[in-house]
Amino acid sequence: MRTPRVIAARGLRRRRDRDATGLFLAEGPQAVREATGIQELFGTPSALERYGDLTESARRAGARISPVTEDALEALAETVHPQGLVAVCEQPGVPLEEALARGPRLAAVLAEIRDPGNAGTVLRTADAAGADAVVFAGDAVDPYNGKCVRASAGSLFHVDVVRAPEPAAVVKAARDSGLTVLAATGYGDTDLDELADAGGLARPTAWLFGSEAHGLPADLLALADARVRVPLYGRAESLNLAAAAAVCLYASARALRRL
Known part of the structure; x- marks a missing residue:
């Protein structure tokens, strides 16, 4: 049975409803x-019993626990084989000024x-590398999109998640706060390994990543302190976005550990 609360929660699969309410859906036991x-x-009753620790933790935190039928759960979930739990959560995002x-x-x-x-995977990678903040700038995907939430594997709740309308303003604010801004691009004039060997990563850094299809626009590249390419030692033409982001973020994480 789809109650009015289930119907309202299902609306959170749409961005306009998420933006209007400041809420979103987190699906599956890992996200919960x-x-x-x-x-x-x-x-579902069976899932609430199977994951009794999560149910009790949510109840202690003040959440309403709502048993639903398999049909109602499938209406909330976006995966083909849902795992029985879907939570309505407050969006944990913070303003750019606060994060900086x-x-x-x-x-x-x-x-x-x-x-x-891609965005959720980079968010997860950034969290794993010890990043403090991930900024979704310009016309980027909504970080509370269901697929992005699932790809982040819970990392959405571990770092400061920021949405900012102007990428150029983000770069300026990052630099003004003392961060070195490095733009990742396959056509960069600075080699990542050479930069690391020279100590260029051993400082607070904001990495700038563009879409896999189009990369970073020229105006943003011009604003960065350096345009950095990941060296390719084999015959591959390039790395995809998530792989390149992982290499760059972990190179910085390694350098920052020495401070």
């Missing part, structure tokens, strides 16, 4: 385990990246 700000936890005021040592700026799977 990492989630903060859970308002309501929907689950915290003095991040490592940040990732996703400029105009529109593929939710």
Whole structure:
């Protein structure tokens, strides 16, 4: 049975409803385990029992626990084989000024990246590399898109997630706060390994990544402190966005560990 609350929650699969309410859906036990700000936890009776620790944790945090039928759960979920739990959560995002005021040592700026799977994977990688903030800049995908949330594997709740309308303003604000801004591009005039060997990564850094289809526009490249390419030692033509981001972020993480 699809109750009015189920119908309202299902609307959060649409961006306009997420933007209007400041809420979004986190699907599956892994996302629920990492989630903060859970308002309501929907689950089939069997899933609520199977994941009793998550159910009890959500209840103690003040969430409403709502048993639903398999049909209702499938209406909320976006995966082909849902795992029985879907949480309605408050969006944990923070303003850019607040994220920068915290003095991040490592940040990732996703400029105009529109593929939710790529964006979520980069967010997860940034978290794993120890980044403090991930900025979705310009006409980027909504970080609370269901596919992006799933691809982040809970990392959405671990870092400062920022949405900013103007990528150029993000670069300026990052530089003004003391961050070195490095633009990742296959056509960069600076080699990542050479930069690392010269100590150029051993400082607070914001990495700027563009879409896999179009890369970074010329105006953003011009604003960066350096345009950095990942060296290719084999015969591959290039790296995809997620792989390149992982290489760049971990190179910075390694350098920053020595400080």
